[in-house]
Amino acid sequence: MALAVPQGTGSMLMILGALGGFALAMVNTFKKQPSPALILAYALLEGFFLGGLTRILDNLYPGVGIQAVVGTLSVFAVTLVLFKSGKVRATPKLMRFFMIALIGYAVFALVNLVMMWTGAVNTPFGLSTSVEIFGIPLGVFIGVLAIGLAAFSLIMDFTSIEAAISAGAPQRFSWTAAFGLTVTLVWLYVEIIRLLSILRGND
Structure with a gap:
């Protein structure tokens, strides 16, 4: 569509x-x-x-849309399976790492956005494609990190939903849970399609 x-x-x-x-x-x-x-x-x-x-x-980059949809559904499915199996949980230690990494990612995104707006960098994805490490665009490393953060955010969403069900939360909580999942899935999709586009642009 x-x-x-x-x-x-x-x-x-x-x-x-x-x-x-x-x-x-x-x-x-x-x-x-x-x-x-x-x-x-x-x-x-x-x-x-x-x-x-x-x-x-x-x-x-023809085809990245379908690839991003498949990638998002795949990450969601794998994350859900890992959560249900108990192999990945939102422990306090992982939560601290998540918050530190998220703040670092947010700072990079803000700096990158400002540099693109001011014309300091003219590439489509700003610093993500104008800076390379060992010949690999910086955006590839940032993208993998962001996808990992979004996947862990899903774990947090699942944990919150599980805890609410166990506590007998009122039915209206389902809308709050749906909102949280939607926010995370949007973030995950954006990061995946951006990473795919950077990889395609670097071919």
Whole structure:
């Protein structure tokens, strides 16, 4: 569906979805009680964002959209299996590592964004493709780290859901859980399609 829309429409959908999705993400995050309507609206806007992003990147690197979908579903499935088997858990030690790595990633993303906006770097993904380590774009290393962080975020989501069920949380918690999973899956998909695009651009 996303690949059938014109390139210009894809750009507009991406911008609309990104801005609207961010606004609703903030509202849903700080809202005391989950609102099904707002959570569904957030999911719809993120669908616009991902559809537009996929249209743009798939036009540049044909096939990355399908690959990103398969990759996202694969990471989700593997993470769920590992969680259910008890082999991976959100332990305090892993949580500390996650927070440190997440802060480092956020700082890099902010610096990269500012440098792209100011024209300090002119490559499509900023420092991710303009800096290389042993001939490999920096974005490949950052992308693998980000996918790992997103996968661990899924573990945290699963842990929260399991704990809520064990505690007999009210049914409305299911909307909060759905919102959390949606946020994580969007993040995971974006990181995977960006990594695939960087790899394709480096061929």
